[in-house]
Amino acid sequence: xxxxxxxxxxxxxxxxxxxxxxxxxxxxxxxxxxxxxxxxxxxxxxxxxxxxxxxxxxxxxxxxxxxxxxxxxxxxxxxxxxxxxxxxxxxxxxxxxxxxxxxxxxxxxxxxxxxxxxxxxxxxxxxxxxxxxxxxxxxxxxxxxxxxxxxxxxxxxxxxxxxxxxxxxxxxxxxxxxxxxxxxxxxxxxxxxxxxxxxxxxxxxxxxxxxxxxxxxxxxxxxxxxxxxxxxxxxxxxxxxxxxxxxxxxxxxxxx
Amino acid sequence: xxxxxxxxxxxxxxxxxxxxxxxxxxxxxxxxxxxxxxxxxxxxxxxxxxxxxxxxxxxxxxxxxxxxxxxxxxxxxxxxxxxxxxxxxxxxxxxxxxxxxxxxxxxxxxxxxxxxxxxxxxxxxxxxxxxxxxxxxxxxxxxxxxxxxxxxxxxxxxxxxxxxxxxxxxxxxxxxxxxxxxxxxxxxxxxxxxxxxxxxxxxxxxxxxxxxxxxxxxxxxxxxxxxxxxxxxxxxxxxxxxxxxxxxxxxxxxxxxxxxxxxxxxxxxxxxxxxxxxxxxxxxxxxxxxxxxxxxxxxxxxxxxxxxxxxxxxxxxxxxxxxxxxxxxx
Numbered sequence: 309x310x311x312x313x314x315x316x317x318x319x320x321x322x323x324x325x326x327x328x329x330x331x332x333x334x335x336x337x338x339x340x341x342x343x344x345x346x347x348x349x350x351x352x353x354x355x356x357x358x359x360x361x362x363x364x365x366x367x368x369x370x371x372x373x374x375x376x377x378x379x380x381x382x383x384x385x386x387x388x389x390x391x392x393x394x395x396x397x398x399x400x401x402x403x404x405x406x407x408x409x410x411x412x413x414x415x416x417x418x419x420x421x422x423x424x425x426x427x428x429x430x431x432x433x434x435x436x437x438x439x440x441x442x443x444x445x446x447x448x449x450x451x452x453x454x455x456x457x458x459x460x461x462x463x464x465x466x467x468x469x470x471x472x473x474x475x476x477x478x479x480x481x482x483x484x485x486x487x488x489x490x491x492x493x494x495x496x497x498x499x500x501x502x503x504x505x506x507x508x509x510x511x512x513x514x515x516x517x518x519x520x521x522x523x524x525x526x527x528x529x530x531x532x533x534x535x536x537x538x539x540x541x542x543x544x545x546x547x548x549x550x551x552x553x554x555x556x557x558x559x560x561x562x563x564x
Numbered sequence: 565x566x567x568x569x570x571x572x573x574x575x576x577x578x579x580x581x582x583x584x585x586x587x588x589x590x591x592x593x594x595x596x597x598x599x600x601x602x603x604x605x606x607x608x609x610x611x612x613x614x615x616x617x618x619x620x621x622x623x624x625x626x627x628x629x630x631x632x633x634x635x636x637x638x639x640x641x642x643x644x645x646x647x648x649x650x651x652x653x654x655x656x657x658x659x660x661x662x663x664x665x666x667x668x669x670x671x672x673x674x675x676x677x678x679x680x681x682x683x684x685x686x687x688x689x690x691x692x693x694x695x696x697x698x699x700x701x702x703x704x705x706x707x708x709x710x711x712x713x714x715x716x717x718x719x720x721x722x723x724x725x726x727x728x729x730x731x732x733x734x735x736x737x738x739x740x741x742x743x744x745x746x747x748x749x750x751x752x753x754x755x756x757x758x759x760x761x762x763x764x765x766x767x768x769x770x771x772x773x774x775x776x777x778x779x780x781x782x783x784x785x786x787x788x789x790x791x792x793x794x795x796x797x798x799x800x801x802x803x804x805x806x807x808x809x810x811x812x813x814x815x816x817x818x819x820x821x822x823x824x825x826x827x828x829x830x831x832x833x834x835x836x837x838x839x840x841x842x843x844x845x846x847x848x849x850x851x852x853x854x855x856x857x858x859x860x861x862x863x864x865x866x867x868x869x870x871x872x873x874x875x876x877x878x879x880x881x882x883x884x885x886x887x888x889x890x891x892x893x894x
Binding site (some may be wrong): 380407 | 643771774777778779781782785787791792830836838
């Protein structure tokens with residue numbers, strides 16, 4: 309379990325989100341939504357250990373995150389960010405194979421047989437077998453996003469942190485990726501992702517964190533989290549919300 | 565891909581051997597392949613054999629070591645800074661060495677001390693560059709480049725000052741020879757020293773290969789894979805600085821090897837550092853062997869400056885590659 313205890317997060321001395329007390333449980337799919345600049349990426353990078361909390365504590369399976377070495381952290385947390393410019397040429401297979409790096413000793417230069425099995429499974433999960441030999445830089449942005457996701461799957465960690473994983477995917481691939489993340493969560497992995505698409509957050513997440521200018525506005529299951537009042541505070545525009553069976557329709561903008 | 569990488573590695577090895585053969589036979593004294601065989605198998609013990617074993621052979625070994633060290637340093641720095649235009653001399657080491665030697669000459673230090681002074685000056689300047697470039701737990705690339713360029717400019721100013729107020733022409737000539745780069749007169753003691761530096765540097769470089777591979781996708785990605793970016797930066801820059809210092813102290817300013825060779829290696833074997841490093845070392849060794857053979861063979865008995873010849877070979881080649889591959893310039 310991952311816990312934030314009265315954590316203040318931000319860059320340098322600038323606090324972005326204050327007094328965060330949260331827990332992320334095994335098998336949970338948590339979506340973080342909010343306006344641009346509200347602190348979604350900062351929160352994810354802090355959970356990944358790239359940024360230290362300005363105050364408070366983050367515990368990973370009971371141990372303070374700051375006391376866990378970078379390498380040990382990489383065996384527990386996989387992090388997928390958005391745009392990743394690559395230096396030099398690298399094939400899809402080799403990039404996904406890098407996900408095995410944290411689980412190899414420093415003297416192990418070659419992949420073991422079980423590494424290859426995990427990589428093949430990750431490629432198959434993300435429907436990338438046909439692209440395994442292709443150059444990463446020459447793929448479409450949607451394909452690149454899936455490759456980065458496969459590399460995170462190859463890392464085989466109990467926690468998966470993703471920064472807007474569907475931002476450059478078309479509707480079909482976005483739904484496929486979210487379905488995949490849902491299945492991953494159902495198998496016991498904690499999935500924490502930032503996203504802009506509220507409709508899909510409602511469909512796939514167990515919990516939604518709404519962050520706004522003044523910090524965390526709400527942490528609740530989708531139906532309770534996305535109220536018209538909360539969304540207006542988060543995004544600064546009025547929302548009309550309509551429930552239809554399991555679906556929720558959101559209409560931002562002028563609701564007259 | 566692995567077959568291609570192995571083939572390129574084998575070709576680079578053959579190229580290095582051919583360059584070694586050309587270097588062994590070319591110069592004021594010409595040795596045929598048959599003569600070389602007799603000397604190397606101990607069947608010939610005359611003055612010509614001694615000249616080869618005591619003068620030509622250490623020079624060839626030094627050429628290989630300098631080429632391999634500079635190419636490896638270039639591959640390390642280009643990989644770390646994710647920029648194909650980075651040259652090992654950006655650490656300020658060459659400028660620092662020239663500056664220290666200018667001062668050494670001005671104060672009348674014996675030539676025998678030059679390699680040692682050069683090595684520590686190169687290492688010292690690189691460390692000052694790294695110190696100025698530190699940011700938080702790591703190194704700021706922008707600060708690193710700024711510090712390297714600024715220190716180089718400062719050192720160049722000191723050299724110009726020494727040359728302007730130099731008491732004799734011999735000081736200017738000695739310094740000009742150093743700046744031009746040369747392997748003339750370098751024997752076995754220098755070779756053993758360079759071999760030690762390269763061995764240590766190569767071991768560290770190969771240990772750092774997985775780290776550099778992870779850094780291909782940026783610092784965040786590398787960190788997510790368990791790489792400590794600050795420690796990785798220090799380790800790579802210290803290793804590259806040590807290799808550059810070893811090469812500069814041995815041969816003076818030998819440019820373009822560290823810039824062009826890693827670039828060529830990446831084009832042929834991809835960006836996997838486990839292949840880029842050995843191929844760069846072999847190509848770097850071959851290039852400096854070839855250039856040194858030309859230096860000795862073009863206008864005998866006159867020897868052209870090695871750095872000048874490499875610049876004449878390297879600049880057109882680099883510009884050709886850069887303009888053919890537009891992305892390099894953008």
